Amino acid sequence: MNNSFELLIFLKQKELLKDAPKYWWPSHGGFETLIGAILTQNTKWTNVEKSIANLMQLNLLHLEAMAQSDIGVLTYAITPSGFKNQKSKRLKQLCNNILETFETFEQFQEEVSREWLLSQKGIGLETADAILCYCCCREEMVVDKYTQRLVETFGYTFESYEELKAWCEYGINENFDKIVQLYGYNITLNELYCRFHGKIVEFMKINPRV
Structure with a gap:
């Protein structure tokens, strides 16, 4: 696992949000x-x-x-x-x-x-x-304890919230063109951050020992 783009690919293959709302969080934007x-x-x-x-x-x-x-x-x-x-x-x-x-x-x-x-x-x-x-539908990635625990299993340790957030956002931004091709439509960065965070949370819920 070299970056957050590869983490996204790993999670996307598991179809964790198959039946979830488009932006994962209920009532997004309200x-x-x-x-x-x-x-x-x-x-x-x-x-x-x-x-x-x-x-x-x-x-x-x-x-x-x-x-x-x-x-x-x-x-x-x-x-x-x-x-x-x-x-x-x-x-x-x-x-x-x-x-x-x-x-x-x-x-x-x-x-x-x-x-x-x-x-x-x-x-x-x-x-x-x-x-x-x-x-507010902004281009901001949310990271939490689930995110921290998951990336630690791949050998990454961050000293602060901001460092972990920067790592997550960097891999996504650097590979955004590939991600759009992967999804097959012009996904917005906001939607992508929503779904990426949602995938992490849902994965950790079903894999609590990670």
Whole structure:
């Protein structure tokens, strides 16, 4: 395994996303994705789905509605995701900050920077990139503990999140023409990053001992 391009080929042969959405993450490009990126911290996705269902039932899956929500109701709704008090406060504050800085969710998607996201309480590097990639449809690769564990099996060790991300992105960008031929259509870099990260996660879920 010489680079991330070869890792992509290895994963693609396994058809891990055969029945998955085009961009892997459910509700790609929507407000629900923004909320999911924060709720999924330190918990399983199945728990996030329960919280999302609660928020949907309460009509809180909108920027303005969540910003104006009662903190007690919001906390109760996201209980399945864990750390409910902390996450509810951070979600409500984030929504208010988005309205104050960008006025609308669509403007947020268009203008938000990685630096702005990282300045928000509770948003680290992985969450910021998840928001940019899956919510804002930007050309940002998300790497996580699954990614780190997988590349380590091939003899690669990185000292920081940024180094691992750079390794993943470099191999993809250097071989992008070959990847387009491999997929057989003009796949965008955003879609490719979504699917690459998704393949890694799904592979590690079914190979937990890797």
